[in-house]
Amino acid sequence: MADTKGARTSARLVESMLELIQTRGYSGTGLNTVVAHASAPKGSLYFHFPGGKEALGEKAVELAAERFRTIVAAEGTPGQVIRRVLDALARLLEEGDFQLGCPVSVVTLEMGAESDRLRAACADAFESWVAPLAVHLVAHGRADGEARSLATATVSMIEGAVIMSRAQRSVTPLRCAADALVPLLDGP
Template sequence: MGAKGEETRARLVRATRDLMEAQGYSGTGLNQVLTESGAPRGSLYFHFPGGKDELVGEALTEAGREIGTLIATLTAAMTGTDGAAALVGRLMTALGDRMEQSGYTKGCPLAIVALEVSASNEPLRRACADGYAGWQQSLAELLVDEGYDPARADASAGAVLALVEGSLLLARVQRSRTPLDQGARAAAALLA
């Protein structure tokens, strides 16, 4: 596939991500994706012959990688005195900035689809689960580096991930960063 084809494919995935995060799986139609991306209809089925579910799966996978990259970037920027609690605080700040800049239409790029289709669509449930697992693993690895035994690190990373997800949901509903600030403080206390 040439550069133009890759660009068209990327536009389709980006439009799908943006629309799904704001409107959910059911609320996002393929016509909207085509309009938002500016791609011709034939390109959609050329790049995603499996239709909407294949496109959504790719969008979820990309979203998972994006947050994973954010976690890795924040981890790499840590100083010697920073710990996992500082990382979680910075992560919540970055996600809060993203949410606020979107007018509270964006939160977790996986959550809406995960809640909407995880009981009825195994491939999309798996894409969401893989994204969450990657984030949890990144946090657990950081905790192991800080001296946690692997089982405790995994459990603590899971609890922190639940705090992040819950804080994002509440912040979006309340249209306020307060839940993110509270979640960051709770994560710091958990990891103290």
């Protein structure tokens, strides 16, 4: 995307939507709040996102997916990569006083049954995390089917650990997930 005033405004709106979903949930995030948080003119919201809140939510999910993919794409053994992912998530939770959650899981839980567009965006986001992890596992000697299954289970465990960590206001569930996943991913 070109670095224009419009592109910057659009990016601010998406970033604001993402941050607000993490702290307030999708349903608890109103468009007026997003516009104020982004310091954007109200008219720019519908100019950039004619589909309204649903379109903006979809872009926020895509941004969250891309950020997580960047972490998963790191070098090292699969266990080392997942340890870094879980350490990064633990830091995020602690620095955010356990107020920030995974926006993809939040949108899935709140809107998955109500909006096919948002459900599909969330499914794509999860797939964008599973697929590169499966490729990484294959590159480290796992068979395709086993790698896919293990990658899916890994992402599922990470999502559950984030939710439990928020509920307990402790990163212990993330640490336990790392302790279980690292040997499993780096095993035979």
